[in-house]
Amino acid sequence: MKRSLRSWLWRVPIDQEIEEELALHVDMRTRELVERGMDPRAARELAIERLGDVARLKREMTGLGRKRDREMRFTLWLEELRDDVKFAFRQLRSSPAFALVAVFTLAFGIGANSAIFALVDATLLRPLPYGQPERLVSIWERSAKTPRGFASPPNMLDWNARSRTFERIAGFTPGVGGMVMAGADGNAETVSRQWVTAGIFDVLGVKPILGRTFSADDEAKRANVIVMSESFWRTRYNADPSVVGRDIRLDGEMWTLAGIVPKEFEILGQTSVWAMRPFVNMPPRARAAYMLQVVGRMKPGVAIAAAEADLGAVADGLAQEFPQTNKGRGVVLEPMHDSIIGSDLKITSMLFLGVVAFVLLICCANVANLLLARATVRSRELAVRSALGAGRMRIVRQLVTESVVLSLIGGALGVAIGAAILSVAPSLIPQSLLPPTVTLTFDMRVVGFCAGAALLVGLLFGVMPAWKATEFSSAEVVGSDSRTTTGGGGTLRSVLVVGEVATAVLLLFGAGLLLRTLVAVESFDRGYRADSVLSMLVDPLGSKYPTPASLQQFFDQVEAEIMTVPGVKAVGWTSSVPLGPDQLDGYSFEIVGDPPVPESQRPGLNYQVASPGYFSALDLPIVEGRAFNSRDTRDGVPVCIINEAFARNYFHDRSPIGRQIAVRAADAPQDKPRIREIVGVGRQVKGRPDEPKDLIQYYAPMAQDLSDDIYLVVRPASGRAEALAPAVRAAIGRVDKEQLVSLRNITTLEDIEWDVTGRHRFRAVLVLAFAALALLLAMVGVFGLLAYSVQQRLRDFGVRRALGATTNDVLRLVVGNAVRVIVTGAVIGLVLSALLGRLIVTMLFGVQPLDLTTFAVVTIVVAVTAGLSIAGPAWRAAQIDPAVVLRSK
């Protein structure tokens, strides 16, 4: 093979080759024929004639020759590649320290990127797991008050019936609380469920894995039917197929289990059971009961704008038909993917992607620096190869092959690291940010991403050092002593390190802003103290407390019993806890005595039921008037407490105490309102720090508005609230043992807050971790640059010392260089931070993108770490003994 390759190397163009070969043939044949006595001219004609159709022959030979050349070129290329790869492995084995450092640097960079890619893939790239997901949209009701609200069932049914652009529209109600069902061990357990309309499975195109989904027949019959999720069916019923079709007792009623649907359906919220709710023949006021999250499947080929126009027209028609409820209400459509993957999650994914990409760049720069340093060491080897006739491109290719081999090994390791990160990552991501159904999977897409990243990275950090390394006049290098070669690339290496420092500073700055946000969010004044409050939902079962009076008596007994528990400071009851579920919205009010307000313009409020003890349990101050007390009973004067925003916005400088307000449920505007007298003003409770405006709140005394499921809040005198849970349970058991099973959602307000601030914590911690990694890598880069240049200049320093320079002079030289690099990098980084800070402004709270404190802290951190990385090489330079250095060659 070798010989044929050589012959190929000096091959003439194919046409000329054939021409010459055939010409020789004809000449020789002619000579033969003439020797046999033929006339030369006739001989030549015969010789040509015997070749047959010459033009055709040439064409055939050209085709064959071309193919042959192509194959040979490819074979040659493969052989060179094989040789290069073999050589690369030999090179790496011969310097294992370099290989290890480079491979691990790359593995971490690629591993981190692959994990983040999996997140981005799950949130931004992968479509929903339904058939033709691009045709699925979420449909919201829009009003002056809510730009994107839930829809009322009659409206949804009319949209479905009247729209021309939709195949079908259906809805579901998330977060309606669980249904109680007899557990496997005989005890009651709460099963999470969603209310859905019959068509939901058809809209999403979900096929049951067993049984059936809901039918029009179920709806018409108003049947009690449920569909169960695969995961619940597997864990609770051990995937027993015979359970389908059976009746199951839920909340005391019998429900028929129609079928089982696969896991993917849980994307609308982690739910065990979907119960069909037949919204047919509803009373007119139901048009104002906004309870459905609506999804629709557009007909094929319909654009979302066209669908929005179509539904908008339908909504306008409804507004004319039912002005009482529908005036001023329209629709808003958005791709379903967007409504499931929140914009917060999207920007978080983008943030992380940007951050890890920067980390990978720093990894590349570090490895490129290592390669540049090595190239200097290897300059003699390269020069010799060049002198032996290897072209520059050939040597560059060889060097690039080495770096690609490096990066591919790093990439393979990176896959392992990425898989390890992903196996723990889901538990780190807060539930409030990542819907539980968005799964992070380590699949072939991620592996493919790693392979692509490794190749790209190998080229990225390999090409430039290789090009630099081959910039030499060979005679010069071969002749010279390698030790005195300062080597090209000194400037280039400094530039790389400057870039690393700048990137690390940028990431540190971002991490600083996010950390400050986290601190601001956590230390934010919510108006109450959540540091230590136990909360649980009490939901008395059955018919044991049929009247409000008996129910109230039960709650009073429980409260009295808990107060006897040692260490309990305050006990209260409420319909919802701050930041928790079950918030009561959808109420409107009028101030009695003020001019009447048209129904559609009445302001809304957040309605909360609270017992007298609620305010002390949460340390929620009453700023004016009084709190509820034991005289606010069912038979007493109806009273209420409003919050500061309410007083400020609607009473201005008048005192609200003693005034009356009339409150109505928005879905029953015609009902007689509840009229209550304001007795107090409570401190503003602010749930989320980023809440756009202050909530208008109104508390009614529990005794005057009793419901049978209510949250119990308990504050201990000292110590941790969760430690009280067993004693509180026991106290409830002493009052009524049967009700122990009805206790749910046992948690602390602190934990609820922790969940809400989770996204800030997650971002801050993750970006900080990456920034720390970046800083470490950048400082390793500074250290490497400096250590190497000291090593290269030992003789130089020795000479200087011998000529009378002091240790300080030498130190100034070394440190001066490093400081220049670091300061340049830091300044560039800070400028970039100032420019890029605004990109993450939506994730910030309580801190400006140009935060001076963060600037200062980042500068100090960089200065300190830079000092540490400079110290080693500087000390080495200071230790130089001129006698020793100059004696050694």
Place this chain on the structure above:
Amino acid sequence: MTTPSKTPNALLHGALDALILKTLARGPSHGYAVARFIEETTGDAVLVEEGSLYPALYRLERRGWVEAEWGTSELGRRAKLYRLTDSGRVQLETEMATWRRFSAGVSKVLFST
């Protein structure tokens, strides 16, 4: 490509490759020399179609059984010389064995009494 058969004996399919390989086993030579050698050795009993000789040489080169390099011809001109490779030698053995089996089989039938 086929010229009308004006030959005493048209070559059997595949035999041309074997003949070329055998010829080159004696040493490197150019296309004309290969053709001449076959004509002389078979006593002109087998006529090599020159129109198929060269394509055959190119095919053999592509398969790696022969390789080409530039050398000098008897006329003192540059000539493309073909040389048998190691794998070509192996191929020749195979072709010879096949041919032996084939002709023995055919002879058995034709000359049986």
